[in-house]
Amino acid sequence: MASQIGDNIPNRIEETDVNLAEYATLRLGGPAKRLITVTTSHDAITALRSASEAGERPFVLAGGSNVIISDAGWPSTVILLRNQGVTVLDSSAEYVTVRVAAGHNWDAFVQWAISEGLSGVECLSGIPGSAGATPIQNVGAYGQQTCDTLLSATVYDRMSRRVVEYDQAACRFGYRTSVFKRNDRYLVTDVTFRLYRSPNSQPIRYAETARKLGVDVGDTVPLAEARASVLDSRRSKGMVLDDADPDTYSVGSFFVNPVITSDEFEALQKRVATEPPHWPADGDIKVSAAWLIGQAGFEKGYRRGNVGISTKHTLALTNRGGGTTSELMALAEEVATGVEEKLGIRLHPEPVTVGF
Numbered sequence: 223m224a225s226q227i228g229d230n231i232p233n234r235i236e237e238t239d240v241n242l243a244e245y246a247t248l249r250l251g252g253p254a255k256r257l258i259t260v261t262t263s264h265d266a267i268t269a270l271r272s273a274s275e276a277g278e279r280p281f282v283l284a285g286g287s288n289v290i291i292s293d294a295g296w297p298s299t300v301i302l303l304r305n306q307g308v309t310v311l312d313s314s315a316e317y318v319t320v321r322v323a324a325g326h327n328w329d330a331f332v333q334w335a336i337s338e339g340l341s342g343v344e345c346l347s348g349i350p351g352s353a354g355a356t357p358i359q360n361v362g363a364y365g366q367q368t369c370d371t372l373l374s375a376t377v378y379d380r381m382s383r384r385v386v387e388y389d390q391a392a393c394r395f396g397y398r399t400s401v402f403k404r405n406d407r408y409l410v411t412d413v414t415f416r417l418y419r420s421p422n423s424q425p426i427r428y429a430e431t432a433r434k435l436g437v438d439v440g441d442t443v444p445l446a447e448a449r450a451s452v453l454d455s456r457r458s459k460g461m462v463l464d465d466a467d468p469d470t471y472s473v474g475s476f477f478v479n480p481v482i483t484s485d486e487f488e489a490l491q492k493r494v495a496t497e498p499p500h501w502p503a504d505g506d507i508k509v510s511a512a513w514l515i516g517q518a519g520f521e522k523g524y525r526r527g528n529v530g531i532s533t534k535h536t537l538a539l540t541n542r543g544g545g546t547t548s549e550l551m552a553l554a555e556e557v558a559t560g561v562e563e564k565l566g567i568r569l570h571p572e573p574v575t576v577g578f
């Protein structure tokens with residue numbers, strides 16, 4: 223059985239011709255020539271170095287929840303991160319600074335923080351994958367994002383062959399992106415967060431969450447209540463992994479919300495009868511990709527062979543069982559083309575493609 227994030231793995235394990243579909247939440251993808259499972263940052267760096275020195279192109283995989291692996295797989299070495307652990311570095315009356323190993327299960331870390339009375343990540347409850355991947359795309363949900371609490375990422379730079387500390391500015395965070403995304407120069411070995419010592423959440427920013435909790439945007443609620451509410455919302459959208467539910471055999475949101483200029487927004491408004499859901503984005507306008515997909519005529523549950531749009535959320539493309547990556551990519555293209563033809567906006571994928 224494939225190792226999952228959070229499993230206890232004794233040592234560095236090396237295997238050949240390994241089916242990568244077992245390590246991806248989409249359950250799609252071909253084989254890796256070699257898979258090296260590492261349980262320490264040191265082993266991860268060593269494995270990466272030796273593969274590079276052998277002329278290979280190593281790929282770093284953690285929880286496999288934001289990757290689309292080609293049917294052909296990866297012709298070289300995959301390094302599977304399973305280093306774990308949370309270390310308190312500093313503590314005051316107001317803050318606690320914690321370092322989390324990259325391969326540590328993200329949601330286990332969130333649960334730990336809540337149980338310790340630490341706030342700042344409670345609305346990121348239920349996001350699959352590893353702590354080390356959270357800076358890669360500046361993971362965000364329900365009004366919180368990684369850059370709100372991240373102090374620094376410990377990074378092995380394959381170019382300089384050194385371990386360096388990347389602060390907020392060096393991470394160059396943006397909306398679902400950072401300096402690390404689609405960039406194999408860096409291996410994040412640990413992430414350091416500064417959390418607030420508080421039994422209550424940070425101010426709730428997301429209107430849906432505030433409504434559900436019966437509070438106003440800007441209010442705070444007990445940490446456990448914030449987590450329960452977010453998990454409940456996420457489950458209703460198939461956004462919490464569940465072996466029994468093919469709506470969760472996905473990468474979460476397949477497309478990012480497009481950010482467009484005010485002129486483009488005006489053109490969009492002319493094409494549709496109603497006001498598109500939108501938010502300000504640094505002088506531009508972010509439009510809901512899920513809404514655009516719906517407007518283009520794609521409904522929840524839309525099927526194309528063994529893949530389809532989730533029955534719970536228009537933005538999640540799912541493997542209904544027995545699908546292939548080619549089928550999924552054809553569905554993604556059909557949706558993106560449909561939106562572009564009908565509404566004049568091109569959607570771009572959020573996950574990383576591997577082996578294409």
Ligand SMILES: Cc1cc2nc3c(=O)[nH]c(=O)nc-3n(C[C@H](O)[C@H](O)[C@H](O)COP(=O)(O)OP(=O)(O)OC[C@H]3O[C@@H](n4cnc5c(N)ncnc54)[C@H](O)[C@@H]3O)c2cc1C
Pocket residue numbers: 247281282283284285286287288289303324349350351352353354355356358359360361362363402404408409410411460461462463470472473474475574
């Ligand atoms: C059901 C579901 C719901 C989701 N909900 C959300 C959500 O609400 N918000 C959100 O932002 N995302 C969401 N996602 C996407 C995904 O969970 C996150 O992006 C997550 O952080 C990916 O972590 P991972 O460990 O699975 O990364 P992987 O899929 O293993 O890797 C993703 C990319 O990051 C790179 N990478 C991973 N770890 C490292 C490292 N330590 N150093 C260098 N590179 C690394 C990989 O090489 C790859 O390019 C969801 C996914 C699913 C399946």
